[in-house]
Amino acid sequence: YKRYWWREQLKRSWISKNVDAGFVAGTASRAYLMDLGLPGERIWERYDVVDNHYFASRVRSIRKYARTEHEKAGLPDNYFLYVGRFSPEKNLMRLLQAYRLYKDSSHAPWGLVLVGDGPQREELQSIAKWEGLDDIVWPGFRYLQELPLYYALAGCFVLPSVREPWGLVVNEAMASGLPILVSSRCGCSLDLVRDGSNGFTFAPYNPSQLAELMTEVSNLSSARLDELGRASAEIIAEFTPEHWAQNLFQAISSVTGRQDHGKTELVSAAS
Structure with a gap:
């Protein structure tokens, strides 16, 4: 869908001030979140899974x-x-x-x-x-x-x-x-x-x-x-509820380890 530069800039500003980690579906949404300023090492994947x-x-x-x-x-x-x-x-x-x-x-x-x-x-x-x-x-x-x-x-x-x-x-x-x-x-x-x-x-x-x-x-x-x-x-087989839970746990753990930075947000992003 169409994105507007001013909305994207607002997202970047909000993420830089409030977000410690991201939990996304895969490669495309990871790239989008990185474009918004979140470092790749603070992004976890496997958000979209089924049984x-x-x-x-x-x-x-x-x-x-x-x-x-x-x-x-x-x-x-x-x-x-x-x-x-x-x-x-x-x-x-x-x-x-x-x-x-x-x-x-x-x-x-x-x-x-x-x-x-x-x-x-x-x-x-x-x-x-x-x-x-x-x-x-x-x-x-x-x-x-x-x-x-x-x-x-x-x-x-x-x-x-x-x-x-x-x-x-x-x-x-x-x-x-x-x-x-x-x-x-x-x-x-x-x-x-x-x-x-x-x-x-x-x-x-x-x-x-x-x-x-x-x-x-x-x-x-x-x-x-x-x-x-x-x-x-x-x-x-690499996209299961078990992978979802494991990666969510890792994302949350990374956030709790950085609470002293004043940011405790975990976000998910779609491409």
Whole structure:
């Protein structure tokens, strides 16, 4: 989002006078807090985590009966998955454009499942109908306990946002062992995506690039897809509630050790 120089200057002034330590999501938010004047050695990461074990264990159970679950849920055999709000910053209009390009160039295209709801739902569905994308599945809003089903049966997760401080749904997808396609404007992309190892990043304003990556992923062998999924699970294993607690403890300890300086604030920052 747009930042104004005078607001940033006010933040710098406040941080220099009041803040001893920062607790942030990852690389992008660390860089932002450093730009505001907080030294890197006083910043701890792993602020944005999910219960990896919950998703991994639920997904394993569901995949044992994948064929039955596919039929019960009415989901495609293979599909790209999005989970989140249907709002402008999520960039779903361009995801639909990319999917149209992908389908036009593919002999056996995967499906697309969009889980969620929001102010753009009707508009997105109208565009999909106009574009002839009648095979898109719209399950609507789903509670946390319902999400593992969609992660378990998906082939790849996509987050196309033009503005996203982090993107916890990427954590969920990786804990579920999925390859990922993540916009370079998502804060998590620098920390969670290893291009070619567990997925790819893409420019969110370039539907053609995303379409090409969708083609590349859907053409991979099952063994290669499994390899990317395992890499996702290994990477996200470093982003757990335990890491969150450990780093928060270290940040607080650093603050209490500097109370004689007259500053006792701990802040978190988004990119």
